[in-house]
Amino acid sequence: MASEASKSATPLLKDELDIVIPTIRNLDFLEMWRPFFQPYHLIIVQDGDPSKVIKVPEGFDYELYNRNDINRILGPKASCISFKDSACRCFGYMVSKKKYIYTIDDDCFNSLIWVLIIDVVVIFPDVAKDPSGKDINALEQHIKNLLSPSAPFFFNTLYDPFRDGADFVRGYPFSLREGVPTAVSHGLWLNIPDYDAPTQLVKPLERNTRYVDAVMTIPKGTLFPMCGMNLAFNRELIGPAMYFGLMGDGQPIGRYDDMWAGWCTKVICDHLGLGVKTGLPYIWHSKASNPFVNLKKEYKGIYWQEELIPFFQSVTLPKDCTTVQKCYIEISQQVKAKLGKVDEYFLKLADAMVTWIEAWDEINASAELPNGTKK
Amino acid sequence: MASEASKSATPLLKDELDIVIPTIRNLDFLEMWRPFFQPYHLIIVQDGDPSKVIKVPEGFDYELYNRNDINRILGPKASCISFKDSACRCFGYMVSKKKYIYTIDDDCFNSLIWVLIIDVVVIFPDVAKDPSGKDINALEQHIKNLLSPSAPFFFNTLYDPFRDGADFVRGYPFSLREGVPTAVSHGLWLNIPDYDAPTQLVKPLERNTRYVDAVMTIPKGTLFPMCGMNLAFNRELIGPAMYFGLMGDGQPIGRYDDMWAGWCTKVICDHLGLGVKTGLPYIWHSKASNPFVNLKKEYKGIYWQEELIPFFQSVTLPKDCTTVQKCYIEISQQVKAKLGKVDEYFLKLADAMVTWIEAWDEINASAELPNGTKK
Numbered sequence: 001m002a003s004e005a006s007k008s009a010t011p012l013l014k015d016e017l018d019i020v021i022p023t024i025r026n027l028d029f030l031e032m033w034r035p036f037f038q039p040y041h042l043i044i045v046q047d048g049d050p051s052k053v054i055k056v057p058e059g060f061d062y063e064l065y066n067r068n069d070i071n072r073i074l075g076p077k078a079s080c081i082s083f084k085d086s087a088c089r090c091f092g093y094m095v096s097k098k099k100y101i102y103t104i105d106d107d108c109f110n111s112l113i114w115v116l117i118i119d120v121v122v123i124f125p126d127v128a129k130d131p132s133g134k135d136i137n138a139l140e141q142h143i144k145n146l147l148s149p150s151a152p153f154f155f156n157t158l159y160d161p162f163r164d165g166a167d168f169v170r171g172y173p174f175s176l177r178e179g180v181p182t183a184v185s186h187g188l189w190l191n192i193p194d195y196d197a198p199t200q201l202v203k204p205l206e207r208n209t210r211y212v213d214a215v216m217t218i219p220k221g222t223l224f225p226m227c228g229m230n231l232a233f234n235r236e237l238i239g240p241a242m243y244f245g246l247m248g249d250g251q252p253i254g255r256y257d258d259m260w261a262g263w264c265t266k267v268i269c270d271h272l273g274l275g276v277k278t279g280l281p282y283i284w285h286s287k288a289s290n291p292f293v294n295l296k297k298e299y300k301g302i303y304w305q306e307e308l309i310p311f312f313q314s315v316t317l318p319k320d321c322t323t324v325q326k327c328y329i330e331i332s333q334q335v336k337a338k339l340g341k342v343d344e345y346f347l348k349l350a351d352a353m354v355t356w357i358e359a360w361d362e363i364n365a366s367a368e369l370p371n372g373t374k375k
Numbered sequence: 376m377a378s379e380a381s382k383s384a385t386p387l388l389k390d391e392l393d394i395v396i397p398t399i400r401n402l403d404f405l406e407m408w409r410p411f412f413q414p415y416h417l418i419i420v421q422d423g424d425p426s427k428v429i430k431v432p433e434g435f436d437y438e439l440y441n442r443n444d445i446n447r448i449l450g451p452k453a454s455c456i457s458f459k460d461s462a463c464r465c466f467g468y469m470v471s472k473k474k475y476i477y478t479i480d481d482d483c484f485n486s487l488i489w490v491l492i493i494d495v496v497v498i499f500p501d502v503a504k505d506p507s508g509k510d511i512n513a514l515e516q517h518i519k520n521l522l523s524p525s526a527p528f529f530f531n532t533l534y535d536p537f538r539d540g541a542d543f544v545r546g547y548p549f550s551l552r553e554g555v556p557t558a559v560s561h562g563l564w565l566n567i568p569d570y571d572a573p574t575q576l577v578k579p580l581e582r583n584t585r586y587v588d589a590v591m592t593i594p595k596g597t598l599f600p601m602c603g604m605n606l607a608f609n610r611e612l613i614g615p616a617m618y619f620g621l622m623g624d625g626q627p628i629g630r631y632d633d634m635w636a637g638w639c640t641k642v643i644c645d646h647l648g649l650g651v652k653t654g655l656p657y658i659w660h661s662k663a664s665n666p667f668v669n670l671k672k673e674y675k676g677i678y679w680q681e682e683l684i685p686f687f688q689s690v691t692l693p694k695d696c697t698t699v700q701k702c703y704i705e706i707s708q709q710v711k712a713k714l715g716k717v718d719e720y721f722l723k724l725a726d727a728m729v730t731w732i733e734a735w736d737e738i739n740a741s742a743e744l745p746n747g748t749k750k
Contacts, residue, residue, distance in 0.1 A: 165581065171680065196544075213588070
C-alpha cells in the first residue's frame with residue numbers, strides 16, 4: 001500500500017527545503033556525505049568551551065550556537081539546556097524553523113562532545129552500506145518514513161504496509177488502514193550496537209552485523225528505548241516533546257537524554273494519535289564510547305529506570321491535553337508528583353520541563369530566527 | 376543475549392522427540408523436505424470426503440484422521456470441528472501428545488483441503504531460500520523461537536535480544552530482561568503474501584520478495600493477524616486456545632479460522648504472561664488461492680472484524696483465570712454476551728468454544744492416543 005507521498009517523498013522534501021548539508025568533522029567525512037547532505041542546512045550546537053573554534057568545511061550552509069549564544073538567546077531559561085552532554089542538542093530543535101529535524105551524535109570527539117541538528121535532515125557518524133554494497137541514503141529513508149503513515153493500533157506482520165511491495169495482511173481491519181501521521185522515525189546502527197555500559201563491558205566485541213530490511217510502527221501503548229544517534233522527527237507534530245532533559249555537567253545522570261525524550265514522546269504520540277516508526281535506515285557506528293565513563297554516567301539511570309518505565313507505562317493524559325505543549329506540562333506535573341520521591345533530581349527536571357516549554361513557545365512565537373553564528 | 380537453550384535448540388528437540396516428518400503431497404515434495412522433516416512425526420487431518428485415499432510417501436512416520444475418525448473419537452463433540460475448511464486442523468492439535476506443534480496449509484489441493492499438523496514440527500508448502508541462496512530450515516528457526524524467551528513488556532529496537540549477535544539495547548529495563556516463556560512462533564511467507572481477497576484482487580501481481588532477517592516479540596496489549604500457514608506453538612502452554620473455530624461447510628464464514636485462534640491466543644498469552652513471536656522463518660508460498668472464492672468466504676469476516684477487534688482489544692480476564700482452559704471459557708462467555716448481537720453465528724461459536732475445551736480435556740485426560748489410522 002505504498003502511498004503517493006511515500007513514493008515521491010525525497011524529491012518533494014528536497015524541492016521544498018533546499019537545504020545544504022555540510023560535515024562538521026573533517027573533510028574526508030564531508031566528502032563521504034556530500035552527495036546526500038549538501039542540499040540541507042545544519043544547525044550545530046557546540047558543547048563545552050565556547051572559546052574553542054569549530055571548523056566547518058567549505059561549501060555547506062550552517063549556523064552554529066555555542067554556550068554563550070544559548071545563554072544570550074534564552075537568558076535565565078538557558079538553565080533547561082544541558083551543558084557538557086549531548087542533551088544540549090535539543091536547543092537546536094527549538095531554534096529550527098523547519099518542519100523536520102534529523103539528529104545524530106558525533107562520536108568522533110571524545111572530550112568535546114558536539115551535536116548536530118540539521119533542519120529536515122542531517123549528518124551522522126558514517127555511511128552504512130546495504131547488503132548489495134550500496135551506500136545507504138539515510139535521509140531519504142527517514143523522509144519516506146515520516147511522509148508515510150503509521151499503523152499503531154494493530155500489528156502488521158509484513159512490517160510497514162506503506163513500503164513498496166508490502167501491504168496490510170489478511171485479517172487487518174480495513175478501518176485502521178488509513179493509519180495516522182508519523183511523528184518520529186527512529187533509525188538503527190550497524191557495527192557498534194547501542195548497548196548500556198554493563199552490556200558493553202560484558203560483550204566488548206559484539207558487533208551488529210544483521211541488516212534487517214524493515215520499518216515498523218511501534219504499537220500504541222508500548223514504550224521503546226529511543227536512541228538519539230540516528231533520529232528524525234516532525235517538529236510541527238511533536239517538537240516540544242523532544243526535550244533531552246538535564247544531563248551532564250552538574251547533574252547526577254547522563255546518557256538518558258534520548259531515553260527521557262523517547263518516553264515522553266511516545267506517551268504523547270499515543271495520546272494524540274501520532275505514529276512512531278523504527279527500523280531503517282541504518283548508519284554505521286564506528287567507535288564505541290568508553291564503557292567505564294558510560295557506567296559512571298548511567299548508573300543512577302539504570303536503577304531509576306526501573307521506576308521510570310512503570311511510571312510512563314501508567315501515565316494517562318486528560319482529554320483537554322490537545323497540544324504537545326499541554327501534554328508535556330501535564331507530564332511534568334506527574335513527574336513532580338510521582339517521581340519526586342525517587343530522587344529530588346526529578347523535582348528539578350520537572351521544573352526544567354516547564355522552562356523548556358516556555359522557552360520553546362517564546363522562541364517559536366518570534367518571527368525572527370535567534371541570532372547564532374550564521375554562515 | 377543468546378541463551379543456551381537457543382543455541383542448542385534443534386539437537387535437543389530432535390533427541391527428545393525423534394519424530395519423522397513425511398510429505399503428504401507427492402514424492403518430489405517429500406524429497407525436498409526430507410532432510411529437515413524426516414526425524415519428525417506427522418498428524419494428517421484429512422478434510423472432505425473420507426472415502427478418498429490420501430497417499431503418503433514411504434519412509435515417513437504419520438497418523439491420519441479423516442471425518443469418520445473424528446466423529447468416532449469425539450462423538451457428539453465432533454460438532455466443534457469444522458468440515459471442508461482448513462480449520463479442521465485443530466483436531467490434530469487436540470490428539471497430539473507432544474509438547475510442540477508446527478502447522479501449515481497444504482495449498483496444492485484446491486477442492487480437497489487437507490491440513491498437516493506434525494507434532495513438534497511439520498511440513499509446509501515449499502522450502503524458501505535465505506538471501507545467500509541456502510534452503511531455510513524453518514523447523515530449526517521455529518524451535519529456536521519457542522525455546523528462547525519473549526520480551527513483551529517493552530520494545531527492543533534490535534529485535535529479538537535472544538538471537539546470536541543481539542541483545543537488549545541501552546535503556547531496556549534490566550528487570551525485564553529475563554523475558555517470559557514463548558508460547559507461539561509465527562513464521563512468514565515469501566512470494567505470495569497472505570492478503571485478503573480485496574487486496575488480492577487489487578494487487579494480483581504483488582509478491583513478497585523482502586527477506587526481513589528478524590524475529591520479534593509482539594508487545595503485550597497488541598493484537599496481530601495470526602496466519603496458520605507457517606505456525607508453531609507450545610501445546611502445553613497454549614494448546615487449548617488454538618481452536619480454529621467454526622468455518623467452512625454450514626457456516627457463514629471462512630478464512631478466519633487462524634485469525635480467530637490468534638485473537639484468543641494473544642489475549643490469553645497477555646493475561647498469562649506468555650510471549651508471541653513473529654518473523655523468521657520464511658516458507659515459500661507458491662500458489663495464490665482464488666480471490667473470488669476467498670471473497671465469498673471472507674466477506675462477512677471483513678465487516679465483522681471491525682467489531683471483533685475492538686471486542687478483543689477490550690477483553691479483560693479475571694485473576695482467577697489461571698489456566699488456558701479457564702481463560703478460554705471466560706472468553707466464550709464474553710463472546711456470547713457481547714458478540715451475539717453482531718450475528719447469531721457468535722452464539723453458536725461460543726457454544727462450540729466450550730465444546731472444544733470439553734473435548735480437549737477429555738482426550739487429553741486419557742493416557743491412550745485416540746485411534747486414528749496409525750502407521
